Amino acid sequence: MTTIDVNSLLLQMRRISAQTEMPAIRGVGETVAAEKGAFGDLLKQSIEGVSQQQGKAKDMAMAFERGDPGIDLAQVMIQGQKADLSFRALTEVRNKMVDAYKEIMNMSI
Structure with a gap:
């Protein structure tokens, strides 16, 4: 069974997030305010959930x-199988995010 290093995955996601941050575009006299960190928090919770699934599978196997x-x-x-499936899903989400990042970076302005 494959284990995931949560800290290295979080560091990788933070690097991608930091590279994609752009200043907000403001209209005349208005300020755009976004809930900052909502996506990051969701991603972190997902990673922690996968880690917990893997830990539970390991504990059950040892028991x-x-x-x-x-x-x-x-x-x-x-x-x-639940732990494996959640890990594969998280890997696919990461791959899709990296693909989306690459596509955005290749766009001409």
Whole structure:
């Protein structure tokens, strides 16, 4: 099972976010205010959720190996698949974000 280094992934996402920040475009006499950090917070929560899924899968597998009577093989396999699926989904989100960033950077102004 693959584990994810949350800190390195967050650092990579922050670098991409910092590179894409642009000053807000303002109309005549108006100020555009956006809720700053909402996307970043959502992304961070998603990464932490994936990390928790992986930790739970690991803990269940270890409990099964120790012979814990409350854990059966089916539960361990299901939790492992949930962790794998959430990790793959997060990887796809990251790949889509990188592709979108590259596309934006290649746009002519």
